[in-house]
Amino acid sequence: MYKNVARIGRVIVSAALFSVLTIVAISCAADDSTVTVVETVIVEREVEVVETVIVEKEVEKPESKPLVIYSGRSESLIGPLIADFEEVTGEKVQVNYGKTGMLAATLLEEGGNTPADIYFAQDPGGLGAVDSLLAELSTEILESVPDWARDPESKWVGTSGRARVVVYNTDMLTEADLPDSIEDFAKPEWKGRIGWAPTNGSLHAMITGMRQEWGEERTKTWLEGIVANEPKIYAKNTPTVAAAGAGEIEVGFVNHYYLHRFIAEEGESFAARNYYTRAADPGSVILVAGVGLIEESDNKDLANQFIKFLLSASGQQYFSAQTFEFPLNDNAKPSNLLPALEDITKPSIDLGDLIDLQGTQDLLREVNALP
16 A cells, blocks of 8 residues: 545635725705715625645555466475565465476467466476576576576576485385495396386486486386386375385385475384485486576566575575475575485486486386386
8 A cells, every 4th residue: 555645626615705895975965065974884795715625545556467487396395485475575476386297288388378477397307398488597596506406508597406315114124225226226126115106207307317327228228127126106206205104115216305294294203214326326316496487478577586586595495494405505504404415426417408308208108107
């Protein structure tokens, strides 16, 4: 609300003004002498007085256009952060939640007519799939994160780090029982002991990294070995971690932070832990969730404000403290529950090249991992 001073009209006031009229009459008396008679008469007349009245009137501030986000990250992960942005800025945000791949397909179908201003994806592959629709980001935004966590073409920027890990049941295994490389889980000795979510976008990003690092044939051989080991299938990471904690499976291929959510809710007695592979292979790749600005957006100022908010110290601290992800801005303190990023043995995978998700899905279908 703000005050608007306006002239809203004129008020006509009737006022009685009085004037004095002197009448002189001359008459003759009976004795033929002249007599002058002076008579004073009070005359009342009505005039109009015009008065301008000034009033203050409160009117509504015109509403700005809401920021429209297509989010492949779930509401449980980023909803509170978006609410914080609304509270801090006083702006409105509309979010369309869905799977990263589904939203990428929607954006490509809508093209220049999309209502979206921001695409928030859970992995680089989803962002790379729509790079033709994304605007180049400012140097200020890009330099908020390390080189490896942003697009080489400046079309998207990472917002938090997400490591691929092997979650294992601590009643059945110790870390010493686990192989150095994720490649070894394709061996027959792991038959019936593995869980995975073959429709999960982060798994697809990891396998896309395998194709980049190992090549098509070696990746296909690994997938055939996993399928031959008859893994239990789950819809996503959360039930995979729950199954590991319950002893339903011995190991599962997931993102690192889901385990910490279980421990936060159930305590240290939760019977599962994360294993970061000792070999520098795709099993320990650090992926990023990230955002891109839609080129056709007519709300770019607010969109850039939102991206800067995500990369600010407070935004990054949210990811560290609330979602147990790796912050990418050095001004935020990493969770003491996680290893330092530099201590994780990582492959030399260029996240900007993880764009051929369709090729990965085709390969998964070829080995009968997907219908």
